[in-house]
Amino acid sequence: MSNDEIDDTPQPLLSHLIELRQRLLWAVGAFFVAFLFCFFFAKQIFNLLVIPFKWAVSWAGLEGRQIELIYTAPQEFFFTQIKIAMFGGLLIAFPVIASQIYKFVAPGLYKNERSAFLPFLIASPILFLIGAALVYFFFIPMVLWFFLSMEQTGEGGQVAIELLPKVSEYLSLIMTLIFAFGLVFQLPVVTTLMARAGLVTAEGLAKKRKYAIVGAFIAAAVLTPPDPASQIGLAIPTILLYEIAIYAARRVERSRARRKQSDDADSDTGESAAETPSS
Structure with a gap:
């Protein structure tokens, strides 16, 4: 059996x-x-997630302010900890889950398909973590700094308006941004896989660039909070990743063309050898 063939040994459904x-x-x-x-x-993890809030307070020039988050329902913080555990558990267990999916599907793939699929299986969580790190270290502080700038002091007879986030809403904000950026950072992986399957081409992606730019801003408006900082912050990386996806698709097409030329050359050599009369 060739290395490029599927292991088609019949197996019962059971x-x-x-x-x-x-x-x-x-x-x-x-x-x-x-x-x-x-x-x-969960509480220690939540305290780590509050660190970007502290950075935002520092950026807003409120260094002496004590960080306070509240919950208004008795069960709210408990369910927030459940969400933290589910979110963190999914991230930690993802390598095991992905490997089990791969092991179940791999026997039905050709060897060259398995070797081509493995790099994407490794690149996907790495790109997701890069997107999550970008959210944690830059975009969350920037978004919170924007919201903190709307506060109003009680000076001059004005009503004091201070940001006191609820624990559940703060966690939802972070999870939404992390998932949004993590999914957007999968764009090169998805596009490259589609290019390998022949579903998209680099030329087709380049022609649809203007629609992709509009779509990036629409997706950013849907996936992020209603503030221009986070929307622009998601749209710009999306556009850059789209350009990377076009470059990756071009590399796939060049690799496919070289492989086709090599196969054609080998085929021509084989035919020439077969036509040569034996002495």
């Missing part, structure tokens, strides 16, 4: 279902363990 159950048990088990770990340290 064996596939048993393997699927085993993969699901490993994935669910990894998530459950990670969930318990994150729930045990």
